[in-house]
Amino acid sequence: MSLEYQFFPVSHPSEGAGGKTGNWRVVRPVVGDRCIGCNACYLWCPEGTIGVKGRRAEVNYEYCKGCGVCANVCPVKAISMVSES
Amino acid sequence: MAMRMVGMALGKNVAMVVVAGCSSVIQGIGPKNAYGYPVLNIAFAAGPAAASGMWRAFKQRNKDVTVVVWAGDGGTADIGFASLSGAAERNEDFIYLCVDNEAYMNSGGQRSGSTPHGAVTTTTPEGKKENKKELLFIMLDHNIPYAATASVGYPHDLMDKLRRAKEVKGFRYIQILTPDPYGWLFDPSKTAEVGKLAVQTCYWPLIEVVNGKVRISNESLHCLKKETRRPLKDFLSVQGRYKKLSEKDYEELEKFVDDLWERILSMIS
Numbered sequence: 001m002s003l004e005y006q007f008f009p010v011s012h013p014s015e016g017a018g019g020k021t022g023n024w025r026v027v028r029p030v031v032g033d034r035c036i037g038c039n040a041c042y043l044w045c046p047e048g049t050i051g052v053k054g055r056r057a058e059v060n061y062e063y064c065k066g067c068g069v070c071a072n073v074c075p076v077k078a079i080s081m082v083s084e085s
Numbered sequence: 086m087a088m089r090m091v092g093m094a095l096g097k098n099v100a101m102v103v104v105a106g107c108s109s110v111i112q113g114i115g116p117k118n119a120y121g122y123p124v125l126n127i128a129f130a131a132g133p134a135a136a137s138g139m140w141r142a143f144k145q146r147n148k149d150v151t152v153v154v155w156a157g158d159g160g161t162a163d164i165g166f167a168s169l170s171g172a173a174e175r176n177e178d179f180i181y182l183c184v185d186n187e188a189y190m191n192s193g194g195q196r197s198g199s200t201p202h203g204a205v206t207t208t209t210p211e212g213k214k215e216n217k218k219e220l221l222f223i224m225l226d227h228n229i230p231y232a233a234t235a236s237v238g239y240p241h242d243l244m245d246k247l248r249r250a251k252e253v254k255g256f257r258y259i260q261i262l263t264p265d266p267y268g269w270l271f272d273p274s275k276t277a278e279v280g281k282l283a284v285q286t287c288y289w290p291l292i293e294v295v296n297g298k299v300r301i302s303n304e305s306l307h308c309l310k311k312e313t314r315r316p317l318k319d320f321l322s323v324q325g326r327y328k329k330l331s332e333k334d335y336e337e338l339e340k341f342v343d344d345l346w347e348r349i350l351s352m353i354s
């Protein structure tokens with residue numbers, strides 16, 4: 001821990017600073033064939049864990065919390081929320 | 086959600102001052118954080134004061150860095166208001182973002198000055214009796230060069246405003262409506278939709294005031310006429326916190342919206 005941190009409550013960017021949040025999920029978003037690559041899911045996802053790669057949206061399941069926002073904002077309903085169990 | 090949009094809009098060379106609230110928790114465990122820029126975490130009342138010092142320090146070192154304060158509605162309307170008002174009056178050169186989820190959510194959902202009339206919170210179990218504090222107008226009365234409102238329901242509008250605010254010098258205030266599924270009692274997956282309903286029913290205006298000039302976003306233009314507004318109940322009925330709303334409370338809220346738009350109209354004519 002740097003000296004700076006001990007005197008000033010300053011923190012610096014790092015991926016996954018909140019821990020691996022993927023295991024919070026009870027449902028997972030699955031992107032289907034209908035995806036048109038519009039990136040609406042990317043725009044609204046609170047975690048930044050979905051986005052278009054190539055032609056289709058992909059989910060980073062290591063951090064996705066399964067909130068379901070992406071499935072609701074998708075204009076073509078390409079995302080289905082599937083139970084983890 | 087709002088934090089990511091801020092990140093996308095402002096790009097690099099940003100330093101953030103975060104006062105206590107849910108967003109202090111979301112960022113993770115120090116000395117690291119999950120946001121894309123360095124963050125100074127600080128006590129409620131000290132946010133605007135710290136930012137005032139910070140932009141000066143960057144300037145002295147010839148660094149072109151936009152300083153941004155990120156504060157909740159409780160931290161803005163109540164606890165942090167004195168130093169916010171002071172910094173606005175001095176026209177300090179930073180952006181102040183009020184992330185408005187209409188209660189003290191991180192400490193368990195107590196009412197704040199920014200909680201609307203009729204909403205149930207943990208300290209107003211029968212619904213709040215008073216109206217929401219009109220922070221936008223209060224900040225405008227400080228004669229600041231830039232003030233705006235936005236909603237996470239409309240990310241492009243929010244990001245456009247952030248980009249424009251970044252180009253303005255002096256004190257900039259943006260209040261972002263951020264629906265809170267746990268405090269407002271709705272399904273978290275509907276957050277974006279609730280943010281849209283607030284705007285469509287004209288409960289929440291999307292406006293921008295640059296050097297006294299008012300601009301209303303396209304999404305809110307229909308609100309200027311009472312007849313074209315979507316009924317307020319479409320926004321209220323999707324939230325559990327308005328369960329105890331009486332007929333009289335509903336009328337009071339409708340009047341609040343009417344008065345709000347009356348006032349905005351008087352600013353443009």
Ligand SMILES: Cc1ncc(C[n+]2csc(CCOP(=O)(O)OP(=O)(O)O)c2C)c(N)n1
Pocket residue numbers: 105106107108128129156157158159160161184186188189190191192197
């Ligand atoms: C001086 C002081 N009083 C009380 C608290 C406890 N506290 C921490 S977060 C919080 C709620 C903040 O509410 P708001 O500013 O609306 O932000 P939100 O959590 O809703 O995003 C409170 C009261 C504190 N940290 N410091």
Ligand code: SF4
Pocket residue numbers: 029044045046047048049050059063064065066067068069070071
């Ligand atoms: S479920 Fe939520 S966290 Fe996961 S990708 Fe969709 S919007 Fe992001």
Ligand code: SF4
Pocket residue numbers: 031034035036037038039040041042052056057073074075076077078079
């Ligand atoms: S919102 Fe839907 S269509 Fe658009 S990129 Fe995401 S999954 Fe594909």
Ligand code: SF4
Pocket residue numbers: 107186190191265266267268
């Ligand atoms: S859902 Fe509400 S209480 Fe939970 S982190 Fe977001 S703002 Fe805070």
Ligand SMILES: [Mg+2]
Pocket residue numbers: 157158159184185186187188189190191
């Ligand atoms: Mg709050």
